[in-house]
Amino acid sequence: MWKRVASFSSLISSKRSSTLNQSMQAAYAFKFFESFTTETPTQGKDGMFFKGKTPFITFVLGGPGSGKGTQCEKIVENFGFTHLSAGDLLRREIISNTEYGANILDTIKEGKIVPSEVTVKLIRKEMESSDNYKFLIDGFPRSEENRIAFERFTEADPDIVLFFDCPEEEMVKRVLNRNQGRVDDNIDTIRKRLKIFESLNLPVVNYYSKRGKLYTINAVGTADEIFEQVRPVFAAHEVDEMRSSRPFGPDAVHFRPFTLSPRQVHFSRRRSLFPPFDALCLAAVTRQALGRRWLDLVLSLFRWRISVCYLVFTKMLSMSKLRYRIKPVPPSVLFTLLTDSGNNIDRMSRCPIQDNRSDSSIFFEYGWNNLGSGSGPI
Ligand SMILES: Nc1ncnc2c1ncn2[C@@H]1O[C@H](COP(=O)(O)OP(=O)(O)O)[C@@H](O)[C@H]1O
Numbered sequence: 001m002w003k004r005v006a007s008f009s010s011l012i013s014s015k016r017s018s019t020l021n022q023s024m025q026a027a028y029a030f031k032f033f034e035s036f037t038t039e040t041p042t043q044g045k046d047g048m049f050f051k052g053k054t055p056f057i058t059f060v061l062g063g064p065g066s067g068k069g070t071q072c073e074k075i076v077e078n079f080g081f082t083h084l085s086a087g088d089l090l091r092r093e094i095i096s097n098t099e100y101g102a103n104i105l106d107t108i109k110e111g112k113i114v115p116s117e118v119t120v121k122l123i124r125k126e127m128e129s130s131d132n133y134k135f136l137i138d139g140f141p142r143s144e145e146n147r148i149a150f151e152r153f154t155e156a157d158p159d160i161v162l163f164f165d166c167p168e169e170e171m172v173k174r175v176l177n178r179n180q181g182r183v184d185d186n187i188d189t190i191r192k193r194l195k196i197f198e199s200l201n202l203p204v205v206n207y208y209s210k211r212g213k214l215y216t217i218n219a220v221g222t223a224d225e226i227f228e229q230v231r232p233v234f235a236a237h238e239v240d241e242m243r244s245s246r247p248f249g250p251d252a253v254h255f256r257p258f259t260l261s262p263r264q265v266h267f268s269r270r271r272s273l274f275p276p277f278d279a280l281c282l283a284a285v286t287r288q289a290l291g292r293r294w295l296d297l298v299l300s301l302f303r304w305r306i307s308v309c310y311l312v313f314t315k316m317l318s319m320s321k322l323r324y325r326i327k328p329v330p331p332s333v334l335f336t337l338l339t340d341s342g343n344n345i346d347r348m349s350r351c352p353i354q355d356n357r358s359d360s361s362i363f364f365e366y367g368w369n370n371l372g373s374g375s376g377p378i
């Protein structure tokens with residue numbers, strides 16, 4: 001995570017840009033605006049832009065001083081996101097003395113928006129070099145132009161859009177008290193930034209609202225109180241993600257590809273083959289319980305899903321008054337259960353919200369450790 005550090009300030013507020021002569025300024029300006037427009041957008045394909053990862057993207061919107069950065073820190077701590085602040089990335093360009101640094105500095109001083117291609121390129125670079133797949137993109141998109149450029153250059157869409165709604169006077173007060181020595185945290189620039197925010201933010205908010213992705217947070221209160229509004233948004237998505245990566249269950253085929261890792265997508269694709277086999281699977285398990293040894297072979301062919309059915313049915317039958325002769329679970333079945341779906345079962349046993357569907361309650365009841373130690377449901 002890029003920190004908003006006061007050490008930026010001396011460099012940011014330096015007069016470096018004023019030392020550039022007029023012609024150099026013009027050349028820089030030309031390069032600054034032209035270089036990106038001629039670039040061919042990189043395709044956002046798996047294995048290229050995201051190295052095969054499916055990103056989970058959150059845009060964090062809100063006026064200057066609405067508390068975006070403060071809440072992002074809490075989201076990172078609690079939900080393991082990587083925080084990319086557009087403003088911080090731009091300020092880093094200034095202190096790194098890159099060829100566009102001076103132009104970025106001038107734009108920020110004026111409270112204006114840096115050309116989208118510059119910001120998107122910086123964000124994309126950070127995403128590409130990250131090992132994480134969950135990103136909080138803070139202070140972006142600030143305009144429709146920002147939004148469109150992101151779509152064009154990354155071919156990615158946000159999963160969640162948070163909007164911190166804060167009254168203007170509260171924002172002014174907070175920015176003036178921020179005390180990080182930023183060149184734009186003065187009353188004149190704040191007023192300009194607020195004007196620009198008011199005129200450009202609404203279309204972006206409306207766009208995501210129409211698509212059902214917008215979560216508006218009342219940004220008045222203590223940071224902890226505000227986070228209590230933010231937490232459920234991510235908690236709900238986390239559970240959703242766990243459910244969508246479940247290795248079985250009635251809604252197993254309704255997976256959401258953008259929340260799944262390639263391994264999970266692989267599971268999901270395989271999963272879609274399973275419903276037609278369910279009846280066969282259950283019949284096979286029942287007959288196995290009745291003593292048809294040849295069905296052991298069928299069981300081992302269908303791997304973990306049939307293994308789970310086997311475990312459930314043998315447990316049910318052993319508890320029933322019919323007293324069928326129950327065979328022990330074949331080693332091949334236990335092996336596939338332990339190795340193939342281990343990760344998913346482990347994730348479910350850590351799920352904070354109890355799921356009332358029967359398949360996962362089996363694992364809440366017996367737990368992965370019990371299965372692993374051989375003292376589970378059998
Ligand atoms: N809920 C809050 N109440 C009071 N001050 C806050 C609150 N949240 C953040 N701040 C303070 O307001 C200033 C701006 O917050 P920050 O997170 O940097 O906003 P943004 O990233 O939206 O510009 C910081 O000094 C921060 O400590």
Ligand SMILES: Nc1ccn([C@@H]2O[C@H](COP(=O)(O)OP(=O)(O)O)[C@@H](O)[C@H]2O)c(=O)n1
Pocket residue numbers: 063064065068085086087088090107108109111112113114115119138139140141142146184193
């Ligand atoms: N998407 C963005 C984000 C920030 N910026 C610039 O960076 C400045 C600081 O943005 P920031 O997000 O760090 O600051 P706050 O608005 O959160 O206080 C903005 O006023 C813009 O000049 C931009 O041009 N485009």
